[in-house]
Amino acid sequence: SVQLEMKALWDEFNQLGTEMIVTKAGRRMFPTFQVKIFGMDPMADYMLLMDFVPVDDKRYRQVTNTWPVPRYAFHSSSWLVAGKADPATPGRVHYHPDSPAKGAQWMKQIVSFDKLKLTNNLLDDNGHIILNSMHRYQPRFHVVYVDPRKDSEKYAEENFKTFVFEETRFTAVTAYQNHRITQLKIASNPFAKGFRDCDPEDWPRNHRPGALPLMSAFARSRNPVSSPAHQ
Amino acid sequence: SVQLEMKALWDEFNQLGTEMIVTKAGRRMFPTFQVKIFGMDPMADYMLLMDFVPVDDKRYRQVTNTWPVPRYAFHSSSWLVAGKADPATPGRVHYHPDSPAKGAQWMKQIVSFDKLKLTNNLLDDNGHIILNSMHRYQPRFHVVYVDPRKDSEKYAEENFKTFVFEETRFTAVTAYQNHRITQLKIASNPFAKGFRDCDPEDWPRNHRPGALPLMSAFARSRNPVSSPAHQ
DNA sequence: TTCTTGTCACCTAGGTGTTAATAT
DNA sequence: ATATTAACACCTAGGTGACAAGAA
Numbered sequence: 315s316v317q318l319e320m321k322a323l324w325d326e327f328n329q330l331g332t333e334m335i336v337t338k339a340g341r342r343m344f345p346t347f348q349v350k351i352f353g354m355d356p357m358a359d360y361m362l363l364m365d366f367v368p369v370d371d372k373r374y375r376q377v378t379n380t381w382p383v384p385r386y387a388f389h390s391s392s393w394l395v396a397g398k399a400d401p402a403t404p405g406r407v408h409y410h411p412d413s414p415a416k417g418a419q420w421m422k423q424i425v426s427f428d429k430l431k432l433t434n435n436l437l438d439d440n441g442h443i444i445l446n447s448m449h450r451y452q453p454r455f456h457v458v459y460v461d462p463r464k465d466s467e468k469y470a471e472e473n474f475k476t477f478v479f480e481e482t483r484f485t486a487v488t489a490y491q492n493h494r495i496t497q498l499k500i501a502s503n504p505f506a507k508g509f510r511d512c513d514p515e516d517w518p519r520n521h522r523p524g525a526l527p528l529m530s531a532f533a534r535s536r537n538p539v540s541s542p543a544h545q
Numbered sequence: 546s547v548q549l550e551m552k553a554l555w556d557e558f559n560q561l562g563t564e565m566i567v568t569k570a571g572r573r574m575f576p577t578f579q580v581k582i583f584g585m586d587p588m589a590d591y592m593l594l595m596d597f598v599p600v601d602d603k604r605y606r607q608v609t610n611t612w613p614v615p616r617y618a619f620h621s622s623s624w625l626v627a628g629k630a631d632p633a634t635p636g637r638v639h640y641h642p643d644s645p646a647k648g649a650q651w652m653k654q655i656v657s658f659d660k661l662k663l664t665n666n667l668l669d670d671n672g673h674i675i676l677n678s679m680h681r682y683q684p685r686f687h688v689v690y691v692d693p694r695k696d697s698e699k700y701a702e703e704n705f706k707t708f709v710f711e712e713t714r715f716t717a718v719t720a721y722q723n724h725r726i727t728q729l730k731i732a733s734n735p736f737a738k739g740f741r742d743c744d745p746e747d748w749p750r751n752h753r754p755g756a757l758p759l760m761s762a763f764a765r766s767r768n769p770v771s772s773p774a775h776q
Numbered sequence: 777t778t779c780t781t782g783t784c785a786c787c788t789a790g791g792t793g794t795t796a797a798t799a800t
Numbered sequence: 801a802t803a804t805t806a807a808c809a810c811c812t813a814g815g816t817g818a819c820a821a822g823a824a
Contacts, residue, residue: 335793338805342791376802434804447803488804489793496793505791508810566817569781573815607778665780678779719780720817727817736815739786 316455316477319348319424323502324481331393332484333495340431340442344503347427347453347482354417359460362410362420364427366443369450369483371399376491393485396448403436403444407456414460434488445486453482547686547708550579550655554733555712562624563715564726571662571673575734578658578684578713585648590691593641593651595658597674600681600714602630607722624716627679634667634675638687645691665719676717684713 318324323345324332335341347364354360375396408430412419433442445451458474490496500506549555554576555563566572578595585591606627639661643650664673676682689705721727731737 344792500793503792505811506793507812509793575816731817734816736787737817738788740817 315352316457317350317352318479318482319350320345321479321481324479327495327498328481328483330494330498331492332482333487333490333492334432334484335490336432336434336445336447336486336488338433338435338438340433340438340440342428342431343484344499347430347455348424349455349477350424351420351457354421354457355459356416356418356421358417359414359462360417360420361413361458361460362425363407363413363456363458364410364430364443365405365407365454365456366445366451367454368399368402369452372450373397373399373446374448374450374485393491399449400446403446406441406443408441408443432486434486447486447488450483450485452478452480453484454478546583547688548581548583549710549713550581551576552710552712555710558726558729559712559714561725561729562723563713564718564721564723565663565715566721567663567665567676567678567717567719569664569666569669571664571669571671573659573662574715575730578661578686579655580686580708581655582651582688585652585688586690587647587649587652589648590645590693591648591651592644592689592691593656594638594644594687594689595641595661595674596636596638596685596687597676597682598685599630599633600683603681604628604630604677605679605681605716624722630680631677634677637672637674639672639674663717665717678717678719681714681716683709683711684715685709 327345334343372395374393376393408427410425410427411429412425431440431442432445433440434445434447435442436444438444455477456474457477461473485491490499500509558576565574603626605624608623608625639658641656641658642660643656662671662673663676664671665676665678666673667675669675686708687705688708692704716722721730731740
């Protein structure tokens with residue numbers, strides 16, 4: 315069995331509609347996909363990998379903020395369907411770089427996919443995951459048992475198991491659309507600390523699951539969505 | 546077979562008498578021990594590891610600079626034997642973190658031991674290599690074939706091969722003794738760039754094996770050994 | 777006196793959202 | 801109008817030798 319790490323944070327993002335940046339050079343996910351694994355054969359070899367499947371066949375589009383009601387602009391911001399999905403991207407997979415390794419190795423600590431990067435470059439040759447911007451994806455986690463038998467291909471069907479956590483769904487974007495997502499990223503990702511203007515002690519030290527979802531950071535946003543959309 | 550990378554640099558250090566810093570927290574080696582490997586079975590599993598053996602049973606001591614001939618002090622600086630070696634340290638080994646891996650994996654790129662750290666802390670529990678300061682050591686590189694046979698212990702003797710490069714010998718120190726070593730480290734280690742005061746373009750771009758061994762860096766040293774030893 | 781330790785400024789290396797410019 | 805790109809300031813994380821203070 316598999317347990318998703320940082321589930322509380324994933325839930326917080328998912329509630330707002332998680333967005334993940336894709337760039338030409340490749341961008342990591344945040345939150346990082348991390349799991350604890352139980353019940354492996356400690357002595358057997360396993361490959362761990364991830365892939366990403368489209369949640370639906372829709373292309374999304376950000377609805378324009380209403381005007382002239384700037385202070386409610388945030389509430390009017392939402393995702394609209396903008397047509398059929400673009401042609402599917404190359405369905406790449408990301409092997410955890412420690413693969414293959416023994417079950418004991420995988421189970422003795424949290425497995426982190428922090429080397430995984432997302433790109434929108436269809437010609438990428440860095441082995442990154444290729445996604446279409448403005449499309450929704452569901453990350454999937456696969457565990458493959460390395461069968462020592464000579465004719466192992468025959469048993470491929472029974473030698474892997476797939477785990478899906480719906481709270482890790484996200485929309486791929488080239489720039490954040492929902493400013494509440496931006497603020498939650500800034501508040502929770504250590505690498506974005508430079509953009510925080512709230513109490514530096516609030517996160518993550520004092521963060522408990524169930525606490526208010528970082529409204530202080532949002533309230534003091536440098537770029538509130540409530541700024542006039544017109545020019 | 547195995548080929549030592551950066552051999553020209555190792556030779557340059559070895560000619561001066563290589564020194565490696567040891568600290569309580571652990572210090573990386575510079576140059577880093579890196580090799581290219583040939584002739585493995587691409588499909589077989591191998592473990593790669595290093596250990597360090599005392600070159601002799603001597604303890605060393607830095608001779609005091611002669612005086613009052615400061616400008617020749619550098620030439621008078623040398624290592625003296627200071628008695629029998631201290632009791633041997635725990636003979637730890639360092640497994641390359643990618644171990645075990647297939648021969649194909651090891652051979653397709655340079656294998657770098659840049660995670661290996663040296664310490665003088667006998668109680669170290671970070672798995673670092675423990676060495677006695679002021680003692681000389683010879684790094685050794687071992688390739689272990691992971692035998693798939695059930696009774697593989699019986700064949701342990703024939704399942705590993707050891708490689709020794711004498712130009713990688715060094716003296717463990719807590720502070721550099723030979724200022725020419727210090728200057729060569731500063732000139733060639735990117736992380737010490739802050740201490741360079743020579744032409745930043747000289748190294749490593751314009752460095753060719755056979756070129757003069759960085760005398761410009763030495764000449765402009767901030768702490769020339771030729772400074773008076775008296776106070 | 778010689779050797780060791782801890783702190784420091786200064787680097788490498790690379791992960792953030794911002795912003796202005798550009799592309800569609 | 802909307803979406804993408806590239807340069808950028810500001811971080812995290814950690815590898816350097818210098819230096820002053822301490823230990824043996």
